[in-house]
Amino acid sequence: MTILFCSDSEPPGPWRLACARAFPRMAFRTWPDTGARDEIRYALVWQQPPGSLAGLPNLKAILVLGAGVDAVLSDAALPADVPVLRLVDAGLPGPMAEYALYAVLHFQRRMADYFQQQRAALWRRREEMLARQWRVGVMGLGVIGATVARRIAAQGFPVAGWSRSGKSVEGVEVHAGTAGLDPFLARSRVLVNVLPLTSQTRGILGGRTFAAMPRGGYVVNIGRGAHVVDADLIAALDSGQLAGAMLDVFEQEPLPVAHPFWRHPAIIVTPHVAAPTLASESESQVVENIRRLERGEPPLGVVDRDRGY
Ligand code: NAP
Numbered sequence: 500m501t502i503l504f505c506s507d508s509e510p511p512g513p514w515r516l517a518c519a520r521a522f523p524r525m526a527f528r529t530w531p532d533t534g535a536r537d538e539i540r541y542a543l544v545w546q547q548p549p550g551s552l553a554g555l556p557n558l559k560a561i562l563v564l565g566a567g568v569d570a571v572l573s574d575a576a577l578p579a580d581v582p583v584l585r586l587v588d589a590g591l592p593g594p595m596a597e598y599a600l601y602a603v604l605h606f607q608r609r610m611a612d613y614f615q616q617q618r619a620a621l622w623r624r625r626e627e628m629l630a631r632q633w634r635v636g637v638m639g640l641g642v643i644g645a646t647v648a649r650r651i652a653a654q655g656f657p658v659a660g661w662s663r664s665g666k667s668v669e670g671v672e673v674h675a676g677t678a679g680l681d682p683f684l685a686r687s688r689v690l691v692n693v694l695p696l697t698s699q700t701r702g703i704l705g706g707r708t709f710a711a712m713p714r715g716g717y718v719v720n721i722g723r724g725a726h727v728v729d730a731d732l733i734a735a736l737d738s739g740q741l742a743g744a745m746l747d748v749f750e751q752e753p754l755p756v757a758h759p760f761w762r763h764p765a766i767i768v769t770p771h772v773a774a775p776t777l778a779s780e781s782e783s784q785v786v787e788n789i790r791r792l793e794r795g796e797p798p799l800g801v802v803d804r805d806r807g808y
């Protein structure tokens with residue numbers, strides 16, 4: 500029985516150790532060194548090489564080492580009848596909330612202006628704005644989005660959230676579905692995106708959304724790069740409809756050197772670091788899922804392939 504590690508970007512070392520501790524009788528292999536393909540029972544994947552999950556006749560589950568499953572579901576060679584499991588919580592919401600809160604504070608406290616003023620040795624106070632005057636909107640109120648919304652609300656910002664179901668989150672004004680989107684956007688001076696990437700959410704951070712926000716708003720994207728229509732974001736910033744953006748995720752990663760986001764004065768770029776998966780925080784969930792499957796019990800974090808998340 501073999502566990503196969505498939506990733507174009509992550510090192511296998513911590514997962515090899517975790518699996519050796521938990522399953523000393525299972526072999527651990529790293530793609531493309533698969534060994535006998537019919538012995539592979541579980542695949543641990545993050546940004547897997549396309550096609551790497553095909554032709555594994557005894558594969559019992561695909562365990563994604565992250566919360567977002569868009570890269571796995573978009574693999575044309577993904578086996579149709581094998582469950583895809585994602586990380587749920589697993590240490591991700593806290594760092595995501597820290598990133599989002601930093602972004603909101605950065606904009607609210609005019610830090611970009613002060614960083615620029617310092618370079619010119621300029622001593623000038625900018626207009627102060629109280630937290631209660633900065634309405635924040637969080638798109639996606641799942642395991643991560645709900646934590647993001649609660650943490651920002653706890654700092655005194657009026658926070659609203661938007662999701663499909665409109666499930667309630669304490670201290671947060673919730674809007675739901677297509678009908679709830681425009682009222683949600685109209686009140687959101689800072690828009691924080693924590694949606695999964697699906698056929699319904701692709702391109703959601705585009706011209707129509709920006710136009711529905713108050714003029715001079717801000718966008719923080721920690722969902723996926725393909726949520727953003729890049730040209731629309733630049734147009735909204737250049738026209739003053741938006742005043743700034745902080746982006747952690749991009750349609751192509753690493754962000755190509757020639758991409759205009761790198762040099763736009765109103766855009767802050769970070770290299771997909773809002774919440775990296777740490778084996779120390781997530782291995783117990785992966786191990787638990789393999790144990791459940793070995794005992795014939797239902798696993799945790801099963802992805803609904805039709806919904807896309
Ligand atoms: P989750 O628990 O599945 O939550 C997804 C949320 O999005 C739910 O509230 C869901 O609504 C909502 N949603 C989905 N489709 C929607 C639609 N069409 N319209 C409105 N709302 C919709 O996911 P999660 O664990 O919070 O993770 C969210 C995403 O964060 C991941 O998919 C990943 O892309 C991103 N992420 C990024 C990083 C990073 O480092 N930048 C790290 C981790 C995760 P319902 O509540 O009604 O289902």
Ligand code: GLV
Nearest residue numbers: 564565566567774
């Ligand atoms: C990271 O981007 C994740 O989806 O966990």
